[in-house]
Amino acid sequence: MLSRTTQTARRALPSSTNARSAQTFKAFYATIRSLRQSAPPPDVEEGDPADNDFIMSILRANPSLRDTRSYLADFGPRPVKPGQPKGQAVSLPLAAQKATEPEVRPPDIQKQEAATEAAPSQVIASILNPVYRRTSLVKLQGPFTDRQLESIARGMIYLEKLGLVSVIVVDNDNLVRGDVGERAAIIEETMRVVSALEKQGAKARPVLGSVVRLGPKPGDEDRGDSAPVPEAHTSASDLIPIRSALKSGEIPVVPPLALDSFYRSVRVDANDVVAALVRGMAEVAAQEKNEPSSSTLERPVLPDEDIDLTPMRLMIINKEGGVPSYARSGMPHLLVNLASEFDYIRNTFDPRWKSTHPSALGNLNLARTCLSYMPPTSSAVMVSHKSPSSLIANLITNKPAVSSSLPHALLQGNRSLDHSTPTLLRRGLDMRVIRSPTDIDKAKLKVLLEQSFRRELDEQAFWDRLDQSLDFVIVAGDYAGAAVVTTEQCPAGASPAWAPITYLDKFAVLPSHQGDGTVDFLWVALHDESYGLGLPFSANPNGGKEGKGEGRDLVWRSRADNPVNKWYFERSTGHMRLGDWVLFWCDAEKRLKTEEGRRGSQGLSYLEHWEHGRLGVWSDVVMKIPSSWKPKKN
Template identity: 70%
Template sequence: MLTSSARIGCRNAAAPAALHSRSAQTFKAFYATIRSLRNTYEPPEPDDVEPSEKDFILSLLRANPSLRDTKSYLASFGPRPKPPQPPAPNPAESPLLADQDVDAQTETKPPDIKPATSTVVASILNPVYRRTALVKLQAPFTDRQLESIARGMIYLEKLGLVSVIVVENDQLAKGEGGERAALTEEAMRVVNALENQGARARPVLGAVVRLGPRPGDEDSSEPRDYVLPEAHTKPSDLIHIRSALRAGEIPVLPPFALDSFCRSVRVDANDVIAALVRGMGEAAALDHTQGHGDESPTTSHDEIDLTPLRLMIITREGGVPSYARQGLPHLLINLTSEYSYIRETFDPRWKPAHPTALNNLELARTCLAFMPPTSSAVMVSHRSPSSLIGNLITNRPAVSSSLPHALLQGNRKLTPHTPTLLRRGLPIRVVRRVDEIDKPKMKALLEQSFRRTLCEDAFWERMQRDLDFVIIAGDYAGAAIVTREQCPAGTPPAVAPITYLDKFAVLPSHQGDGTVDFLWVALHDETYGLGLPFSANPNGGKQGAGEGRDLVWRSRADNPVNKWYFERSTGHVRQGDWVLFWCDAEVRLKTEEGRRANAGLSYLEEWERGRLASWNDVVMKIPSSWKPKT
């Protein structure tokens, strides 16, 4: 998904003609991307059209998992290490076998010839360890829509993720006569749709959760940033769900709960799901506690790990509308730092098309608080069963949120039905003084991320002199360090000083959990995206107020991260063992676009002259922060 501008490279930055030519190509390509914003989106398919993802293997290939994604999937669903087996007795030394003909035991026997198969493919298609997902089906759906959803549930089951489905009906008002029968009928429609697609499903029509907060919650003074569920469940209440899962069946529940008089009443499906997420996690922890040694009940063939690994909210409306994309869905949400801001910027005009978006956002925040840190939630339209496979295998959004904004706007994959991926995430903050940095933690982060030893004295002396700001994720799980590099006298004002990305680091334990994208989006909002309305970073810093500046950085030519940089930069120049990257200030580009009446640029602009030569002259002289390798 590289733009033409991101592929630009120059062999020699000192050659003015080459630089001018390449720079002109850069901006011509960029404006071509900007002009694509005028293209209209292709209309979505009607609800009753057969979805194109008919083949399970094709859906796997479309997920396009990376090596890290595959390893993460196998860690959750692949075979567990087996305990060492005692060595087999030597027949010649065993008294019980001494009188037997050893040669007869080893008589020639044709060897078993097994076809060579990919370990990764075999593990994905034959998961050993089964996990659970909580699924909210926000009905009503047509029969064809349920057929598409059921196909997605079956795909997930083949990959080892078994769904526990709670069915809601938005069009059925609470308190109406016959609502219980209508919800039961809706659950049976889902069961029939699953069985018609070849799955085994079981309706669980009795209440499995209890109305009201869990005993002890009201007395707890523990600080929390989520809303406690209005219902709860005990491990003994999950017997019907356990029974269905052991039998290889998908449990389907209507939103019923037991009140204080032990009557089964209709409640909000969000309360049922939140109670199940919490209760199933606690039941799974109890299972492991009661296990014997290394063998826990969840490792046997008829058991399944009850800890919810995913929360899936399947609706007709899709993901959460984004202020940064004129109402198209958010791609990736850091609930810890973005939840309040998303609610504040929710346009009332989106309400008719997305009536439950904010309630589902709150549901995701509550549920993820009780799920493992690696878990995620996805809000998806009924049109995209294959996107559930992509989310399961990669645990990434359909389109990266850290890609250039213009590229996202022109991306045909970004439609009103693009899923929204939600992670618990980490707090993001911006600091501007060295004395606000925890130096030991920052040192540990940099050294673990780069696997090098930091020259501490020289590094902190340089930061004291040149630091612009640092973006910190969580408790130093990741950081982006930006400096302001001074240029020689006579450098054009549009170039000096240089906004330089000195370090971009994420702990290995947080690579793949969204921290990289969260950091880069915050970096965009504080540098080259500053000044645009969608760059009002809710994580501190300048809050979108100010003038954007070009962001420049360098990377070793053999750095495997360069592919990621190519996709996010405006352009790059190769300099021997290094690659110089940059992102152009987006406000300036939009201003120039308007001045040119959307015609784009076909020649070198005055403010561009000398940029690459100045960047190369300054950036390539920045000393290394690392001690020499021994």
């Protein structure tokens, strides 16, 4: 028996759709109307896993097949090419990716995710056998109690077991700069951290000499790029103590000391030391890769004999957690696009947060500086000492605790998200909104679409269609990603509440930007310009309407066998199957919010009066939109 919702949907379909339904329409209609209810979504387990159980920490990270492949690409064994000496380290090739043909397809969600997931034991076995060691910079922003240091030290050891060796810079917010005895006090704090690591079974080495120098690096005045310049710098010779500790299997622990212009060792801001180390280690690693030493040329280097100094992660561990979000009522940001959100986050920082999160903006600036010198796929994480095991999830998945592009109602009601939830920061890309077809770089958009969809674009037909119906295009960076939205006219007599149709025609990201957060950043910008428009948390500075206006329902289609549909199911309000296709939509959030507020405790119904008949019109209009691709060649 069909549910009331299914029966209503069928009655709403026009005659043309009813005729087609006998052949293709399976009368399957689904929505996520639980988002409309005031009741919270299903509970998610709270808190960290048992810190004394390393395996459980990995399992709770819930790495997908794609996450595991990405992790192994950085830390796994390098395959030996034919004729290559055994043990020589070479790059690990990424798995071949099969082409799909969805009309809307975020490309960083790969076809392989539709394959059967590997057994947990196999996934754990591959993660527990890292061969290639990488480095991270850790700012330990105390003071911490002995119990807190014990928990943090355990987290550092877990990361080391996974192949990520930490270089720790110790800080103590209670030590006032310039006080008598501050140098002795910060060294004592450094030794406490070393002792905590050793009690947990790690080998740690205090590096008490100054490894950075105050002031810009010689030649910085001639730099042609716009990367932020740290207030301190370091050279290859300065890094010898750190490299020696790493090669010996020890965790270097560094106090925030630097040499001034008179070659005196003085206490400085820990952020300056971290930024100088990130830049210096990245530059030395790049130089070594381009100019291998004579010893490397004479003999192959085994992966476990040395360590890659290129920083893969920046971790800021403190008591206050992540950066408070204006969009989440002071709860931490989940994911930050520094390229487009940095200034806006600073400008919207509530003065009341300065007492609860006094170092948030300073750490935000530190992340921006460091990530400008780290690889594009690197990330920074701000995390409370209460969540040390979340560092494992960040290392394996390189994702936030919960995707920032999920529906806002799910994020607001998720009990697993609290003030201790980490903030993940990525270098990101600028976002801009284009509203005129003449302002589109057609050559770059063509390359983006064809590389993403692996199809040949029917250019003339596509551009002619955009000339007639373009609403806007959101472009990420230099056409690294784009969301193309059109306006589709409804038949005469359609209800003005949902006509005309705002249609997501294309959603694409270059393969080279897979895994760097571009898909989430692009979807959030799409939300802010369409179905999320008009709400306070949709005011991100993406170059569009900046949250001002009325939201509109967003509609799109995808092939029924598209593995990306799982991603769409999680972000859409509802979907309806139409033979070989699935119709998705996201309801205008402001309209629902206003109606819900007017009704109070009564809440919203599963089918509002203005929604009657819209599915039939949507399906009839959307399914008539012609394909943008040339026929495949046999």
